[in-house]
Structures are given as C-alpha cells and as structure tokens.
Amino acid sequence: MSTAEEIAKAAKAAFEDSQLVQAEERVNALKYICDALEANKTAILAANTEDLKAAQVEVDAGRMSESLLKRLDLNKGDKWDSMLQGVLDVANLPDPTGIVSYAKELDDGLELYRVSCPIGVLLVIFEARPEVVVNIAALAIKSGNAPILKGGKESNATTQLLAQAIASGLAQSSLPSTYVQTIQTRAEVSSLLSLDKYIDLVIPRGSNSLVRSIQNNTRIPVMGHADGLCSVYLDESADLEKAVRVVVDSKTDYPSACNSTETLLVHESLVSTIWPKVAQALLAANVRLLCDGPTLSSIHSISPPPQNISLASPASPEAYTTEHLTLVLAVRAVPSLADAIKHINSHSSHHTDSIVTESQAAASAFVRGVDSAGTFVNASTRFADGFRYGFGTEVGISTGRIHSRGPVGLEGLVIYKYMLRSTGDKGHIVGEFGAGKKQYKHAQIANARLPF
Missing domain, CATH: 3.40.309.10 (Aldehyde Dehydrogenase; Chain A, domain 2)
Structure with missing residues (x-):
C-alpha cells in the first residue's frame, strides 16, 4: 500500500507528465470513463444499496443525520443518468486552458501573453455524495489537473467501485495511470495536508466541521465553503x-x-x-x-x-x-x-x-x-x-474571495502563467531599456492567439 507521500509524489509526477497531452486526449479519457461507468452500473448501484443500509443503521442510532443519508443515495431519481451526463457535458465544454487573457508587444519582436493553465495537484475531500468522485474527476481531467480524492466512510463501497471504473477508463487513454487517485482513511488525509510541496489546492466539500478542520490544519490553500446559510x-x-x-x-x-x-x-x-x-x-x-x-x-x-x-x-x-x-x-x-x-x-x-x-x-x-x-x-x-x-458539473461552492467564487466549474480550476517570446535576431535583454535607451511600447496585440 502506498504511503501518503508516495501518493502525493505520484500525483505531482502525473500532473507534470500530462502537460504535453493534447486537449483531445483529455476529452477521449472522459468518454472512456463514461463507458466504464455504464458497464459497471449494476455493481456500483448494488454497492450503493449496501452503503445505504449501513448508513440507515447509523441514522437509527442517532449517529448520522437524515440529510446526510439522502445525499448518499445514488439510486435516487435520475441521479445516475445526471452523473453520466455531467461527464459528457464537461467533455463537450471548451478547453479552459491555453486561453489568452492579456497580450502586449513590449518591443518590436517581444511579445507577452497571459495564458490560462491548470492549477496542479488537487486534494478533494468530501462527504456522503459518491457521485462527487465522478464529478470532480471529470472536471480535473478536462482542466488538466491531477486529483487525489477522499470520500466519506459512509460511501466507501460505492466510491471504491466508482474509482475502479474511472481507473479502467483512464487505462484506455494516454493520461498517466496515477492521474486520478483515491484514498480511504483520515490518517492519509492528515498526512497529505502537510505535503504542500506536492499538493497545490485543497477542496473540502461537506459539513462545517469538516471544512473548518481542514482550514485549520494545512498550509495548502483551501477553496470551499463551511455552511450554506x-x-x-x-x-x-x-x-x-x-x-x-x-x-x-x-x-x-x-x-x-x-x-x-x-x-x-x-x-x-x-x-x-x-x-x-x-x-x-x-x-x-x-x-x-x-x-x-x-x-x-x-x-x-x-x-x-x-x-x-x-x-x-x-x-x-x-x-x-x-x-x-x-x-x-x-x-x-x-x-x-x-x-x-x-x-x-x-x-x-x-x-x-x-x-x-x-x-x-x-x-x-x-x-x-x-x-x-x-x-x-x-x-x-x-x-x-x-x-x-x-458548467457541466461543479467541484463545489466557494464562498471565499480569492480566485474563484460560487459554483466552481472548469474556469475555477485554472490559473494563468505569463509567456514571453522574442523573435529578435539577437533575442532581447533588459539592459537595452531605460533612460536614454529603448522605451517599452506596451502595445495591445489585437485578436491575440497563443503562437506556441
């Protein structure tokens, strides 16, 4: 069994290896995952029924709320079909990466671009709703992020089979096999929360106590909401x-x-x-x-x-x-x-x-x-x-004021980087600019598209 650090290292390596994978390949991976989920539907829903039976015992004993039990049910209404449709909807959304939001010509032949890119490795911790495994895996794959997922113990049987189906779909794609990983224990979560060297963002999705506990026990940035008042x-x-x-x-x-x-x-x-x-x-x-x-x-x-x-x-x-x-x-x-x-x-x-x-x-x-x-x-x-x-689906709701707010879809899972390109015969150096030298043009590049 891998340690928390091994899982985090593997996620970081998978993220880095995936950056040269084309957007079309990420879309193909989502379609493979959707097919794998449908192929394993009977077993997954049977596992969900067992989770529900065990949860009902906890409710009857006063150890679990009725609202948490309702969130656990994957058999309810059209939840299964909506989950699969959410994957396909995400697959069909425009690629959120590689979008130019700022483009200036600093000098003749010196161009600056601000370009959307993935955040990196995401640690997503959630309670009850097993479909969150699929929702977040889909969003992460489409946006180019590598997720580590931890569901609640009350949905353990369901989430394990969902994770296996996701892994089966990924195996048919060109993405690394460790691109989407799941963990099972609180001890693993505690260890991962200290690994800010490998994990870039924590997204908790659950009760007030869950979110507050995570916010108080990590140096990694946290995106989420504690209450829905x-x-x-x-x-x-x-x-x-x-x-x-x-x-x-x-x-x-x-x-x-x-x-x-x-x-x-x-x-x-x-x-x-x-x-x-x-x-x-x-x-x-x-x-x-x-x-x-x-x-x-x-x-x-x-x-x-x-x-x-x-x-x-x-x-x-x-x-x-x-x-x-x-x-x-x-x-x-x-x-x-x-x-x-x-x-x-x-x-x-x-x-x-x-x-x-x-x-x-x-x-x-x-x-x-x-x-x-x-x-x-x-x-x-x-x-x-x-x-x-x-948004196709969401990774959660953010009530913070940094980076993303409200329902977090694909756009909330990308950040940006600056890319600078010189096409000058000798390249460009800063020493050529200043008083009595060349001045920066800062000219807008019309209808800018990334040239790389």
Missing part, C-alpha cells in the same frame, strides 16, 4: 405569486442541499398581507417555521387556522445562524431593505441570497449590497449550482 428577502413590492413560488422552492426542493434557503426575511408591510399566504404554503409543505414575534402573531391571526399551524413556533437567536438542512425555516420581519441586507451580511455564510421584488432600484441595491457569492432576483436559491449554470 442562504436567505430569501420579501421586499415591500414583492408579487404574491412570485413570493410563494420562490420561497417554497428555495426551502423544499432539496432541503439538505447547501443552496436550500434557511432564513426568510419579510418586509414589515407584508406581515399581514403576503406573508400569511406564504406561511400557509410553507406549512402545507410540512415546513417547520421558527418565527419572530410579528410573523408568528400573523400566522395565529389567520382564520380559519392554516394547515399544520402547530409547526409554527418562536425562533431562538440561534435559528438565524443555523444551517438546518431539513424542512425548517427561520423567519423574521425587517423594517427596510437596508435592514435585510445588514441581517444577511452579518448572519449568512455568503453563499446565495435572493430578493423577491418588483422594484428595479431594490433589486439593484440588493444584488450589489449583499456580500455573497450569488445574489438573485425573483429566483430560487436552488439555482446556485454548477450544472444549472452550464
């Missing part, structure tokens, strides 16, 4: 139908997702008008409402009493800083748009927040004033997703 604000000009549709979908479409809404802010002028209708729709959907005084009183004033009125109760201060990940929603009335923005910026995790409004001025103030990776107008927070954004 999303909010919807009903502005004083909100339309009733839009309010009901956006709020209910944001909370109930997939409550255990990080882009599910956890807090609803209601303008005071709507507490006795639009809010009761929204509350009735939420209660009918079995959402437990943790309300402040005004919004709770409004619910109890409805006649006849709404269905499931027992699900409405007073909110504690902690309700507005909790990622519930279930059918629970904290509700608060606010006197103004400015107060809504202030509440979100001080309570949220800067993930995704939405306003329901008919006012262009209010919409403009909200999307600019809220300091989150995603700010929406009249749309469900559930749209914050790499697949829905057209």
Whole structure:
C-alpha cells in the first residue's frame, strides 16, 4: 500500500507528465470513463444499496443525520443518468486552458501573453455524495489537473467501485495511470495536508466541521465553503405569486442541499398581507417555521387556522445562524431593505441570497449590497449550482474571495502563467531599456492567439 507521500509524489509526477497531452486526449479519457461507468452500473448501484443500509443503521442510532443519508443515495431519481451526463457535458465544454487573457508587444519582436493553465495537484475531500468522485474527476481531467480524492466512510463501497471504473477508463487513454487517485482513511488525509510541496489546492466539500478542520490544519490553500446559510428577502413590492413560488422552492426542493434557503426575511408591510399566504404554503409543505414575534402573531391571526399551524413556533437567536438542512425555516420581519441586507451580511455564510421584488432600484441595491457569492432576483436559491449554470458539473461552492467564487466549474480550476517570446535576431535583454535607451511600447496585440 502506498504511503501518503508516495501518493502525493505520484500525483505531482502525473500532473507534470500530462502537460504535453493534447486537449483531445483529455476529452477521449472522459468518454472512456463514461463507458466504464455504464458497464459497471449494476455493481456500483448494488454497492450503493449496501452503503445505504449501513448508513440507515447509523441514522437509527442517532449517529448520522437524515440529510446526510439522502445525499448518499445514488439510486435516487435520475441521479445516475445526471452523473453520466455531467461527464459528457464537461467533455463537450471548451478547453479552459491555453486561453489568452492579456497580450502586449513590449518591443518590436517581444511579445507577452497571459495564458490560462491548470492549477496542479488537487486534494478533494468530501462527504456522503459518491457521485462527487465522478464529478470532480471529470472536471480535473478536462482542466488538466491531477486529483487525489477522499470520500466519506459512509460511501466507501460505492466510491471504491466508482474509482475502479474511472481507473479502467483512464487505462484506455494516454493520461498517466496515477492521474486520478483515491484514498480511504483520515490518517492519509492528515498526512497529505502537510505535503504542500506536492499538493497545490485543497477542496473540502461537506459539513462545517469538516471544512473548518481542514482550514485549520494545512498550509495548502483551501477553496470551499463551511455552511450554506442562504436567505430569501420579501421586499415591500414583492408579487404574491412570485413570493410563494420562490420561497417554497428555495426551502423544499432539496432541503439538505447547501443552496436550500434557511432564513426568510419579510418586509414589515407584508406581515399581514403576503406573508400569511406564504406561511400557509410553507406549512402545507410540512415546513417547520421558527418565527419572530410579528410573523408568528400573523400566522395565529389567520382564520380559519392554516394547515399544520402547530409547526409554527418562536425562533431562538440561534435559528438565524443555523444551517438546518431539513424542512425548517427561520423567519423574521425587517423594517427596510437596508435592514435585510445588514441581517444577511452579518448572519449568512455568503453563499446565495435572493430578493423577491418588483422594484428595479431594490433589486439593484440588493444584488450589489449583499456580500455573497450569488445574489438573485425573483429566483430560487436552488439555482446556485454548477450544472444549472452550464458548467457541466461543479467541484463545489466557494464562498471565499480569492480566485474563484460560487459554483466552481472548469474556469475555477485554472490559473494563468505569463509567456514571453522574442523573435529578435539577437533575442532581447533588459539592459537595452531605460533612460536614454529603448522605451517599452506596451502595445495591445489585437485578436491575440497563443503562437506556441
């Protein structure tokens, strides 16, 4: 069995060896992987069923949350087909590498280019969702990065078979066999987090405790989010139908997702008008409402009493800083748009927040004033997703402010380098420039394309 350092060294070597592999070969590798996954579908889903059975025991014993169990299920709905389609979508996306974003002629025959390139070796650590192995492997391969993947123990059987299928597909390609690697233990993670010589970026995808632990135990840059504390604000000009549709979908479409809404802010002028209708729709959907005084009183004033009125109760201060990940929603009335923005910026995790409004001025103030990776107008927070954004799939959500923010797709997995080319007969040297000598032209190169 390889040690953590051997795994990291192998990943670095595979990354370096892959840099001369053509983009078409990376696309071919993704298609081989997709075929291998489909060929092993029956065994993979059977392993997932066993993981689910073991996880249910943990849930029944109170050692695992119901939301984590739901994320584990690869058999649910169209998740399998969506996973494979995500690989093909990534394969069909434009190559994110080799793109020129800056081109200047510094002197006659001296050209400078800023060119997108892969980051390097990625250590990706995630919980529960076994399809993340495939999602991230696809994004990493397409963007030219070499990933080391660690799934949660609750999905161990599933992820092992997924990894084997990925390896089988890779074996048919020209990429190194160690280009995508998986690890199984926490001890390996701890060791890898110290190997900043080989690993360039850590991407944690999971609970608050997982992300915080990684951030506090490595010198390697970390990209990710700890919480998904999303909010919807009903502005004083909100339309009733839009309010009901956006709020209910944001909370109930997939409550255990990080882009599910956890807090609803209601303008005071709507507490006795639009809010009761929204509350009735939420209660009918079995959402437990943790309300402040005004919004709770409004619910109890409805006649006849709404269905499931027992699900409405007073909110504690902690309700507005909790990622519930279930059918629970904290509700608060606010006197103004400015107060809504202030509440979100001080309570949220800067993930995704939405306003329901008919006012262009209010919409403009909200999307600019809220300091989150995603700010929406009249749309469900559930749209914050790499697949829905057209990224094919995503490596995760970043709530940081460096390099990449929001759903991280291919563009979030590339950085850039500067390439300088002299075509002068004698080359170029700095000593020829300065006072009384040649001056830099810094002339824009029109319609620049990389000449190498």
